């Protein structure tokens with residue numbers, strides 16, 4: 001006599017996704033472009049979290065960095081310049097079951113897309129946002145961006161840019177309802193990976209500014225910081241970004257910063273003497289707008305019409 005039916009059942013393991021399950025088209029970025037490092041780190045995050053590719057969406061605007069969705073074997077939307085956030089919000093609002101990532105450049109986010117950026121921070125929808133900040137317009141061949149430091153020589157400012165740059169960290173920290181703000185660098189793969197992992201784990205709008213090399217148009221931009229790790233300060237805290245041993249050893253400058261402390265986060269974000277990397281601010285209790293978009297998902301057309309008619313009746317005269 002055989003045992004109970006349940007003892008004989010075969011347990012088929014769920015599919016394990018390897019890195020190649022997330023690898024899309026061959027990247028067309030220049031050799032040594034920092035975007036490659038970000039792509040690798042994101043693919044590793046997807047593998048670590050075992051994100052189903054068919055339930056994951058990468059959204060972008062226009063720019064070199066915005067070519068990101070093509071290089072992921074997931075769903076993607078390569079949109080219009082400056083408009084990744086409205087697209088990502090639309091997706092998240094009606095499909096809260098999807099994992100949404102946004103790849104945006106400093107021109108895409110902080111220039112033409114700035115209005116959308118501010119409101120996206122306030123909406124605090126659950127998505128992972130990567131600002132690939134190379135301080136230049138790369139795709140259109142070297143124009144000044146809002147994050148270009150003063151004096152940057154570009155095709156729009158051949159004698160050097162005149163205005164001081166926007167600091168995307170300070171801007172984000174200044175918007176009501178900001179819930180996760182971090183900074184990392186493309187040339188430290190371990191810190192980049194830990195930061196993106198933490199950002200993805202956060203419930204809400206996770207904003208990660210990634211200092212990104214553009215060797216084609218600004219080969220010396222971060223040269224000093226790359227060759228001298230003492231020009232970086234690592235933010236540490238038990239609730240911050242995990243710093244693996246190799247990261248701790250690399251950076252002798254570190255500061256304990258509680259990511260619940262908004263005032264201190266703003267002070268650190270102002271620093272110009274060193275590059276601060278780590279988690280500036282995190283508050284998972286902030287209101288999320290996407291939670292309100294899904295309330296009638298699953299309603300039949302008739303049920304939607306009935307609900308609308310109930311509302312219309314309130315205004316009948």
Ligand SMILES: Cc1ncc(C[n+]2csc(CCOP(=O)(O)OP(=O)(O)O)c2C)c(N)n1
Pocket residue numbers: 062063064065066081104105106107108109112132134136137138139140145
């Ligand atoms: C509405 C509109 N305006 C301008 C452009 C031209 N344009 C394309 S990408 C870009 C800037 C890209 O810079 P950034 O967002 O920093 O991305 P990067 O190439 O540096 O990664 C501009 C101005 C466009 N495609 N659409």
Ligand code: SF4
Pocket residue numbers: 028029030032033034035064065134138139213214215216217
């Ligand atoms: S132009 Fe700059 S940002 Fe664009 S792919 Fe080349 S190195 Fe990267």
Ligand SMILES: [Mg+2]
Pocket residue numbers: 063105106107132133134135136137138145
């Ligand atoms: Mg740029």
